[in-house]
Amino acid sequence: MYFLKLILRNSFRHKLRTALTLAGLVVAIVAFGLLQTVVTAWYNNANMASATRLITRNAISLVFPMPVSYRQKIRAIDGVRAVAYANWFGAIYKEPKNFFPQFAIDDAYLDLFPEFVVSEAERRDFQRDRKGCVVGRKLAEVYGFKLGDNLTLKGTIFPGEWTFVVRGIYDGASKKTDLSQMFFHWDYLNEVVKQRYRRRADQIGFYVIEAAHAEDMARISVEIDSQFKNSTAETLTETEKAFQLGFVSMTESIVVAIRLVSYLVIFIIMAVMANTMAMTARERIGEYATLKALGFSSGFVAATILGESMLLAMLGGAASIALTFPLAVEFSKHTGSLFPVFQVSPDTVMLQCACAVIIGLLAALLPARHAAQVRIIEGLRSIG
Amino acid sequence: MTAPLVQLQDISKSYRRGTQIVPVLTNISMAIESGEFLGLMGPSGSGKSTLLNLIAGIDQPDSGRLEVAGIDIGGLSEARLADWRASNVGFIFQFYNLMPVLTAFENVELPLLLTPLTRRQRREHVEAALALVGLDDRKTHYPNELSGGQQQRVAIARALISDPHLIVADEPTGDLDRESAEDVLRLMQTLNADLGKTIIMVTHDARAASHAHAIMHLEKGELSAREENFRP
Ligand SMILES: Nc1ncnc2c1ncn2[C@@H]1O[C@H](COP(=O)(O)OP(=O)(O)OP(=O)(O)O)[C@@H](O)[C@H]1O
Ligand SMILES: [Mg+2]
Numbered sequence: 106m107y108f109l110k111l112i113l114r115n116s117f118r119h120k121l122r123t124a125l126t127l128a129g130l131v132v133a134i135v136a137f138g139l140l141q142t143v144v145t146a147w148y149n150n151a152n153m154a155s156a157t158r159l160i161t162r163n164a165i166s167l168v169f170p171m172p173v174s175y176r177q178k179i180r181a182i183d184g185v186r187a188v189a190y191a192n193w194f195g196a197i198y199k200e201p202k203n204f205f206p207q208f209a210i211d212d213a214y215l216d217l218f219p220e221f222v223v224s225e226a227e228r229r230d231f232q233r234d235r236k237g238c239v240v241g242r243k244l245a246e247v248y249g250f251k252l253g254d255n256l257t258l259k260g261t262i263f264p265g266e267w268t269f270v271v272r273g274i275y276d277g278a279s280k281k282t283d284l285s286q287m288f289f290h291w292d293y294l295n296e297v298v299k300q301r302y303r304r305r306a307d308q309i310g311f312y313v314i315e316a317a318h319a320e321d322m323a324r325i326s327v328e329i330d331s332q333f334k335n336s337t338a339e340t341l342t343e344t345e346k347a348f349q350l351g352f353v354s355m356t357e358s359i360v361v362a363i364r365l366v367s368y369l370v371i372f373i374i375m376a377v378m379a380n381t382m383a384m385t386a387r388e389r390i391g392e393y394a395t396l397k398a399l400g401f402s403s404g405f406v407a408a409t410i411l412g413e414s415m416l417l418a419m420l421g422g423a424a425s426i427a428l429t430f431p432l433a434v435e436f437s438k439h440t441g442s443l444f445p446v447f448q449v450s451p452d453t454v455m456l457q458c459a460c461a462v463i464i465g466l467l468a469a470l471l472p473a474r475h476a477a478q479v480r481i482i483e484g485l486r487s488i489g
Numbered sequence: 490m491t492a493p494l495v496q497l498q499d500i501s502k503s504y505r506r507g508t509q510i511v512p513v514l515t516n517i518s519m520a521i522e523s524g525e526f527l528g529l530m531g532p533s534g535s536g537k538s539t540l541l542n543l544i545a546g547i548d549q550p551d552s553g554r555l556e557v558a559g560i561d562i563g564g565l566s567e568a569r570l571a572d573w574r575a576s577n578v579g580f581i582f583q584f585y586n587l588m589p590v591l592t593a594f595e596n597v598e599l600p601l602l603l604t605p606l607t608r609r610q611r612r613e614h615v616e617a618a619l620a621l622v623g624l625d626d627r628k629t630h631y632p633n634e635l636s637g638g639q640q641q642r643v644a645i646a647r648a649l650i651s652d653p654h655l656i657v658a659d660e661p662t663g664d665l666d667r668e669s670a671e672d673v674l675r676l677m678q679t680l681n682a683d684l685g686k687t688i689i690m691v692t693h694d695a696r697a698a699s700h701a702h703a704i705m706h707l708e709k710g711e712l713s714a715r716e717e718n719f720r721p
Pocket of ligand 1: 535
């Protein structure tokens with residue numbers, strides 16, 4: 106009790122210094138949390154990948170297409186429950202910064218992704234409308250899309266103006282479902298392509314395969330790829346997770362840089378706080394000497410410094426974690442659909458706690474050691 | 490006649506300043522009887538504080554034997570010495586050395602945290618000590634809300650709270666005006682006369698020294714014979 110009182114009062118002795126230290130801590134730990142959340146968001150789709158879905162793409166690269174005719178052959182392979190296909194559309198909505206993924210899909214596609222939840226009525230409306238599209242709830246919120254609205258995109262891979270009608274808005278089966286995608290009919294795309302660029306007709310970007318049993322997946326992917334060996338478009342089949350990670354790895358260095366910066370921020374505040382604690386301990390060296398003269402142990406003196414440092418770090422940590430959640434929501438609003446799912450994960454909160462503890466411990470380490478070791482007569486001489 | 494409370498035999502102490510070794514005390518021998526009130530005088534730098542610190546167990550001699558109440562404190566480990574100080578020595582410093590974040594009450598209570606006393610027992614002790622130094626109405630004041638004289642009285646209450654045999658005071662009136670100094674000195678006389686505390690007081694001030702039973706002078710590392718104070 107008495108010890109806590111001493112620590113508490115010592116902590117708030119220099120109000121301004123304490124306030125500035127806390128502010129620095131909060132800025133650093135919040136920044137750390139947000140940066141970690143960016144990294145998590147980056148890997149979200151890979152982590153949310155289904156365990157029973159395979160993706161087949163052109164073996165050369167994702168940007169090369171495959172014939173739509175492969176579907177039948179893949180479907181015939183033992184253990185395949187369903188096959189769907191899609192094309193990456195890559196068009197721009199008004200401005201390039203309004204990025205969201207668009208896919209031209211076949212009728213089976215949405216059935217393979219039960220995490221995209223569309224009401225039956227909307228699903229029917231979508232099927233009936235050749236130019237219909239389905240958008241994620243987050244897209245609808247960010248850009249104000251409503252059912253029945255026209256949605257015009259400027260094509261890049263498929264140049265020209267493309268107008269769709271919003272027929273459905275999907276929700277997520279889980280909080281981590283990507284709600285920023287847009288789907289429309291591959292048949293419509295193919296129809297237009299046939300007229301405009303004849304040679305690119307009847308081509309698709311990737312197949313999605315649902316395996317009946319997870320343990321068959323390795324065999325199925327080998328069978329698919331050997332099936333199309335030596336054909337015009339050889340294939341590469343991998344799990345959905347591996348496929349998604351392939352996307353992320355294209356930008357891996359950015360992620361590494363973000364991670365690095367997040368730890369650097371923590372390191373800097375640790376140095377700042379260590380300096381503050383050292384300054385504080387130096388000023389109080391006479392008090393520590395007095396405590397020791399009265400019979401208190403070196404350990405007690407070190408504990409008061411460690412306690413003070415931990416108290417500040419814990420206060421800063423708690424405030425930071427509390428602030429990270431609303432700030433993440435704000436951050437997500439301002440980045441539009443760039444991060445489909447931007448949520449502070451429990452892991453991030455744990456890391457923030459760990460950072461606070463480590464900052465508190467390390468900042469106190471040297472000053473506490475010094476205060477414990479300083480000889481009483483030296484400390485007493487500093488008074489007066 | 491019982492054995493002296495404090496006994497020094499051939500105590501030497503030097504400090505190292507860089508590569509140079511500065512001898513401060515050389516072969517000091519002295520004895521202080523229980524119940525004594527001794528004034529220690531001498532020019533600045535003569536080693537008065539050093540001698541006092543050795544007796545109080547916050548510094549260790551280079552050589553010689555130093556016994557307090559029959560215990561060879563020169564041979565104690567640092568941790569044992571700390572425990573020994575907590576129950577055997579009361580400290581009064583020139584600049585009071587109170588904890589600025591603690592109230593008068595809490596400052597006096599501080600040494601009792603090293604004892605097994607209950608909270609309630611501690612309160613009783615602290616209240617009695619504060620009453621003795623005439624500060625029972627200042628319990629909740631922080632040091633910066635008290636005058637120098639009052640702060641020193643709080644420090645005196647702290648020095649006697651754990652009921653030590655020995656009280657050491659290094660220029661206890663060095664930072665006080667004459668009136669406050671008188672109060673503090675009278676209080677120390679009370680501790681000596683009524684509570685039977687043995688007091689060793691370092692001072693520059695002859696007036697302060699005149700409150701002691703006897704005076705010893707330290708000069709160039711050597712101790713003069715004691716002079717008895719004539720007391721009316
Ligand atoms: N920790 C130390 N390191 C080096 N030299 C020291 C140390 N402590 C004391 N000295 C030296 O030892 C000598 C005696 O110091 P001490 O403080 O005992 O003197 P003093 O008689 O109390 O003087 P004053 O009246 O000024 O308080 C001085 O020359 C001082 O500079
Ligand atoms: Mg001195």
